[in-house]
Structure formats: structure tokens, C-alpha cells
Amino acid sequence: QEVLSASNYVRNLKNYFSKEKLAHIQRQAVQEIVAWVKRDLPGRAILEKMLVVKGKKGVGKTTVLHDVYCHLANEQEYVVLAIKCDQFYDVSLNGLSQQLFTDIASFNELFNVFRDKGEKFVVVLDQLDALSQTLSTDRRWLQTYIKLIQELLKLPNARIVISTRSFDLEYDADLRKFNDTQLIKQIEVGKLSETEVTDILKLLKIEAKSKLLIELLTIPYNLELFTKIPNLEQLLQKQSGISLTKLYSELWSQVMTPRELLLTDCLNAIVKRMYEQHPNLIELAYLEEFKAEISYLVSHDILVQNGNKLSFFHADQDPFTAASYYFFAYVVGCTTGCTAFPGDAGCSIHGHHET
Secondary structure (H helix, E strand, O other), X not given: OHHHHHOHXXXXXXXXXXXXXXXXXXXXXXXXXXXXXXXXXXXXXXXXXXXXXXEOOOOOHHHHHHHHHHHHHHHXXXXXXXXXXXXXXXXXXXXXXXXXXXXXXXXXXXXXXXXXXXXXXXXXXXXXHHHOOOOOOXXXXXXXXXXXXXXXXXXXXXXXXXXXXXXXXXXXXXXXHHOOOOXXXXXXXXXXXXXXXXXXXXXXXXXXXXXXXXXXXXXXXXXXXXXXXXXXXXXXXXXXXXXXXHHHHHHHHXXXXXXXXXXXXXXXXXXXXXXXXXXXXXXXXXXXXXXXXXXXHHHOOOEEEEOOEEEEOHHHHOOOOOHHHHHHHHHHOOOOOOOOOOOOOOOOHHHOOOO
């Protein structure tokens, strides 16, 4: 029950586009990961217990791991713990266990139970790259998860599945330890096919004829962002020149308009706190003066609330960590010192970009 409760965040993630639950795409990677979990390991090397799900930003790695979790948990053959690393992190394993569990004192206590019972244990660590050097201000958060992985590898019946951007897997000092393709299985999540995109748009009764737009929407994050725009007709009139930046801009212009609300001030405060303290996470206690603004942003799926914490909507659909709030920082002229859109030439936030 403790493990089930600790996995609530991942289990409750949205795995469909817009508000239509039928707008879900079965990704091939899900079946590949499930098959790997069930398969006997080829040798005796300890790192063979790990699988890395990699891919560029926004391709849907989180949704894939959500579906993997649900598949394995529903079979009840495995005990599955799924953690969203950009939502739960600490400088120590004890601190992390206190965030996740109520009645379990430590990870060691949990591991001893599984070791004694001989149960098959699968741990899913999603968005580990959110704590990497490119997006995090404190390396200790990532190192806590590295320690957790090292402890898990000692368990005889454990399997570990992590997800990370390909960029961080290759260049981050800690994550590249897991870029051993000889021992560690890797599964890459790519774009959607154009057919998958058009099928989703048809289901949502959206008519988009531009091939350039369809190509843009083959990245799941872009498709989710596109379907969040209330009045798509307004955007589709200029669809020949649509880019990711324009999707953000249109969402901003249509949603961030109520003059009676201090939305830019609210977002400015959120971004500043996140940039200085925690990647994509802020406690509601810091936003007492913006209750109406928070309620509005949550109701429009710009912010996602998890207990007493808030994050930007990208956490629901596995886009790249921090991109959303960096964009809002750019729009409202926040104090990060960056004058270009994240990913554009000249943008120097953290000094790193995935190409």
C-alpha cells in the first residue's frame, strides 16, 4: 500500500491529448519495456538490471513510463514503485523516503521486506534528467537518486527503469555512467507518425491541412500544447507559419488576458523561485497573495497542483523540464537574464541546450 501511494503522481498522470480520454496513442516502447521486465537477464552483470528510456525533449517519455507502470501494476505480478523525479527530490535518501512514504522509515526497510519475501520489484524513475547539471541548481538531488539506483542494483529481484533526455545521458557527469550500451538496455522514444497525429486531430475534430504543422505536431509535447489553445481557428488561419514559439504565443494571448488578475506578476514570482531554488516546483505557501491567479492558471491547465505544490503543465505530458516556465519568464521579462527563447541561438540559460 505504501508503494502504491508513493506512485500516485505517476499513476494519475494524463496520457491522452486535450480532454478526450480516447485520444491516447499506444507507443511501441511500452510493450518493449514490459517485455524487458518479464524477460530473463542475459548474464550476471549487475547493470543488466537497468533499462534507460531516452529521447529528445517532448517526445513522450513520461507518458510511456506512465503506461508501463499501469500495465505492470495491473498485472500484480510485480511490486512497482514509480517516482517523478522532478516532483520528489531531496539531498538525502532519508529525506526522499520521508516525502514518499508514511509508515516506512527508510528505503532500507522497504528493501529488506522485498528481500525477505523474494518479491519481484520494479522501480521507475521518470525525468531523472530534470535534476541534471543542465536544469538543476543542486547536484545533490541527482546524486540522491544515483545512490538509490546503486542500492536497488544490490537487490536480487529488482529491475530499474529510468528516463532521461538523450542529451543528458551523453553529457551529464552522473547520468553518462548509465550510457553503457553493452550492459544496459536502451530504448529510444521518437516522434509520432504523421498518421498518428492526423488520427488524433480527426478524433478531436480539428482540421489541419498544413504539412508543416503536422510535422511540428509529431512531437507529442507540441501536439498537447496545440490542443490547449482555446480558439484554434484563430491560429489555423496563419497555420503555414506556425512554430513552437507561435504556439506558446497564441496560448499566452488567448489565456493570459484577464486584466483583473495579476498573472504576469504571479508567473514572475513562480519563475524566480523555481529558477533560484527548485526546478519546476513551488510550494503554495510562497504564493499566498496570488490565490485567484493560481486558481485561474490551474483551471486552464497552465499549472498543475499536487498537494501543496505547483508545477507547470509540462509535467503532465513529459516535455522538457523548465522549458515552459523559462518561456513564461521570457514573455514577462523575468529576471533570469536570458533575452532569447530557450533553444534559440543566443539563449544562455544554464549554458546548455539539447540539439
